[in-house]
Amino acid sequence: DAKTTQPPSMDCAEGRAANLPCNHSTISGNEYVYWYRQIHSQGPQYIIHGLKNNETNEMASLIITEDRKSSTLILPHATLRDTAVYYCIVRVMGVGTGANNLFFGTGTRLTVIP
């Protein structure tokens, strides 16, 4: 699996957009970019994923560069509840494969400041 690099920590003012970067320069053509977050000691929470197109859902937007070597997770209006560790994970997802296990790094600790 491609390795990802994320800044260890970031701060964001409440109500502002939080932009979390991730580098994955060795990503392969069939690898997806997944984002999860972990609030305190809760289980990881799925946020969004994408292959090459930008994606948006009710939680966030994912912007993937054209060369796919980096991506940015955008939380449009950060709230105090968004304080968490955010993980960028690159993983092959295949038809019928039962594994597709996730390998978590150390992520980015986002602190939303009042």
Place this chain on the structure above:
Amino acid sequence: EPEVTQTPSHQVTQMGQEVILRCVPISNHLYFYWYRQILGQKVEFLVSFYNNEISEKSEIFDDQFSVERPDGSNFTLKIRSTKLEDSAMYFCASAGDRHSGNQPQHFGDGTRLSIL
């Protein structure tokens, strides 16, 4: 929204004892996983399970560990003879309500296992 549920939330066990951690995955999901997180460390993959058999396991998942789907709803992780270093949060996850890839895993809130 459907969710993965895990019981108990906290399990305290004497070293050397057997422990079973229980998970109810999201209904109709086909793929099941266990992960663990030692306090202050990364989330680590343990094992994946599909079609009633293990798909893949990590080096952590040695002969002391086993998984089972005893009925249509539960997915269990058994540690046969616990060691102090087994103390961790154990997370269950499930994915895939159809036979195709590209489906995210959804995690439970974990069981905190404390070995004394």
